[in-house]
Amino acid sequence: MGSEQLTRRRLLAAATGVAAGVAGCNTPRSGTSESGNVSNPAATELLNTTPESQSVYTDVYRRTIDSVVLIRVYADSRGRVGEGSGFVYDDRYIVTNEHVVTDTRGAVLEPGSIFDEIRVQFTGGQWRAAEVVGTDAYSDLAVLDVQSVPDSATPLSLIGGEVAIGQPVIAIGNPLGYTGSMTTGAVSGVDRSLPARNNFRIPDAIQTDAPVNPGNSGGPLVTLDGEVAGVINSGGGDNIGFAISAALMKRVVPSLIETGDYEHSFMGVSLTSVTPSIAEAEGLSDADGVYIDDVRPEGPASGVLQGSTGDTTIDGVRVPTGGDVIVSMGGQPVQSQEVLSTYLALVTSPGDTIPVEVIRDGRRTTVQLTLGERPEPYA
Structure with missing residues (x-):
């Protein structure tokens, strides 16, 4: 049996309920180009407007934004077909959602096929080609390999413990193509479960009221300490978003890097x-x-x-x-x-x-x- 032990509190909390999410990466917006980002004067949303709170949120944003990337995917027959977010995990590896880099529904390619070309953009404007190291549909996680990661794009740390309901969090990514966006909120639920392939569920998910939109998928949900609490998976409605927990990520991602897949x-x-x-x-x-x-x-x-x-x-x-x-x-x-x-x-x-x-x-x-x-x- 694995060496990890669940706390009794986590197991008891998991009984509180099930919530479903709608997954999908953002389709390209008209007028966007690979030579520049979408202009967004209000990219950073601060829900609490006190100067002290602004200082905290702004500080976390500045410490983490260079590690968040825009991901664009291409199919040979159609050109650019979608985009999402990701973040630097370790050295040259970037974590994102499986549904960002694979055609999960078979809209262009065979279901589950990795898109023909994947490119990532860092905050300094640098574009890099990316190769998929591994994917896991049952946790909706994927790892990309990117050469020559900018020095400013340092790996983000994963939260060491559990998040608590009411804990402030920040969602960073590229919703609707608006790069470098930040929204704020709180953890509004824990131990949720999300739909996965073949009627399985993704357990231990985090619910947040931080606004999440298409294009946020794969980006980090971070704490005020700048640690990743989860990988944004979907938005289920007004003030309801979901993220795959750092605890599940710690199980899956190392295996994706080492072997390309994960056995559930x-x-x-x-x-x-x-x-x-x-x-x-x-x-x-x-x-x-x-x-x-x-x-x-x-x-x-x-x-x-x-x-x-x-x-x-x-x-x-x-x-x-x-x-x-x-x-x-x-x-x-x-x-x-x-x-x-x-x-x-x-x-x-x-x-x-x-x-x-x-x-x-x-x-x-x-x-x-x-x-x-x-x-x-x-x-």
Whole structure:
């Protein structure tokens, strides 16, 4: 099992809810060119107008902006087809979103294909060609290799601990093509989950009310210490934006640099959080835990965990019955599907064997589950 251990607080917080995001990089604006940036007199938005707050936000912006880049992507048959943001991670490596550098929906290329040409622009106006080192659709992260990074573009540090709800944050990037933009806000939610390929979810995501628009994708969400709290993924509506957590980034990015991909743990089951109706059908005292609706044949959980064997009707609604209810994994309590997903993502790796405590036919029992690897995202 991985050496990282989730805190009980993180696992409990993950049960608070699920929020979906709309992902996509910005399409080119008319009138923009590679020889110059889009003029934006109000690029830096300061939501708190006191001089003291302006000084803090301006200082963070000045310390981090040179490490944030504009990313433009091209298809041989169409020319420039999109743009997004990224930031310097280590030496010549830049982190961004997978959906910025790949055609996730197959609009121009085959789904999941990397765009034919990728170029990045630094704040000094320098353009550089970039090569994709690795991508991971299940976390929406990608790493680019750029030669001759300007000296001023120093790597940004990742936050060492957890962000807190209410903590001030800054979103830096290139929304709608306006380069070098900054918006401010706070962490408005933690342990959210975002949609990923093949009905999987990206766990441990950060919700913010800092304005996020197309083109911000891949840029950093930073704290007032100038540390990266997350990688901006999407904007879901007014005052709702999402970022992939630094904790998940720490797991995925080193593997992308080293091997070009990342292996996610896989149980091979269909899950749902226990509802009051499921709890009633299974004779549970509380609506806690994760119910196994189905077990994939020949998957890691086949012969180890049990899916639904029937159903009943409660208040006119069909409710599955007979499946295992997971109440803990690796000794960590599991109150919901979000908790389980966060545990798998931040603690485990394929090949790990973990104890899984379940309620089966009204009795508690512990089984040993050896995790597999998720299927290819674009297979």
